[in-house]
Amino acid sequence: MNSFEIYTILKDHFGGVGSWWPKDSPFEVVIGAILTQQSTWTNVEKAIKNLKEEKILTPRDISYVPLNKLKYLIKPSGFFNQKAERLKGISEYLLRNYNGDISLLLSKDKVELREELLKLKGVGKETADSIILYAAEKNEFVVDAYTKRLYSRLGNVEEKIEYDDLKKYITTEIPEELTIYQEFHGLIVLLGKNLCKKKNPKCINCPLASKCSFNLKL
Ligand code: SF4
Known part of the structure; x- marks a missing residue:
């Protein structure tokens, strides 16, 4: 078959x-793609709900929220110490290089975008491809x-x-x-x-x- x-x-x-991936914004795909590592969607959804309730949904919000609070909010997704560090790292990268505007990164050519994503700490092939397919909406399986x-x-x-x-x-x-x-x-x-x-x-x-x-x- x-x-x-x-x-x-x-x-x-x-x-x-x-388009299947539940999202209110492209950056929410990035958050979900990190949180879903070694986790289930049900638990990711609980963590995203916590972030939404606290209105922490942009690279700026994530980089400003205290690390311990971020860990607490995303705890349902598991491996929260590592994932909080990764979310902070990506958010700070976006602030430093794109003034926090992820659309500038996502509008890059698909090959260039994938290479750049793969250089970020905690972003492997599956995470990068999820971001390209569902946040940038470019053909990457x-x-x-x-x-x-x-x-x-x-x-x-x-x-x-x-x-x-x-x-x-x-x-x-x-x-x-x-x-x-x-x-x-x-x-x-x-x-x-x-x-x-x-x-x-x-x-x-x-x-x-x-x-x-x-x-x-x-
Ligand atoms: S559930 Fe999985 S293993 Fe079972 S028939 Fe379907 S594809 Fe095959």
Whole structure:
């Protein structure tokens, strides 16, 4: 089963999820992309809700809030010491280099933007690609743990495939369109959270079950 078929089946099953990443501003994507590292969306949402209640939503707000308060507010997302430092670092970088205006960074050419993001402390490939796809709204496919699990269980790739290899594998099989890139990642997350779970996947309810090598071996 190729990636476009997977996308189509998931879209038929879950419905259109549009640009999927919940956000009120591009910088909120950056906050979410850091907080979601080694965490679940449910816990990220609790941390973002805390920040919103305190009206801490811009690079300036984050760089001015006392570190301990920031740690306390984002605690639900886990690894809060490290994540607070990362959020402060990125916010201070944006203030220093772009007067806090993230749109100036996001408007850069995709390749240049990715290189710059990857130089920031705590920003790896998945985080950078999430920011490019959902904050800058440029075509850069995001691969995460849900994607690796899905593709290896389907039998398409090895479980230990590298980030760039899986990204290339998928993007050669789907049209390079922003809506498809954004929506496909969102659909994979929905599948991973609800059906293709790490433990006890609910294959019986899965729309991909008839073509999944993991399910067929059960
Ligand atoms: S059939 Fe099971 S293992 Fe395969 S993709 Fe669906 S939930 Fe995951």
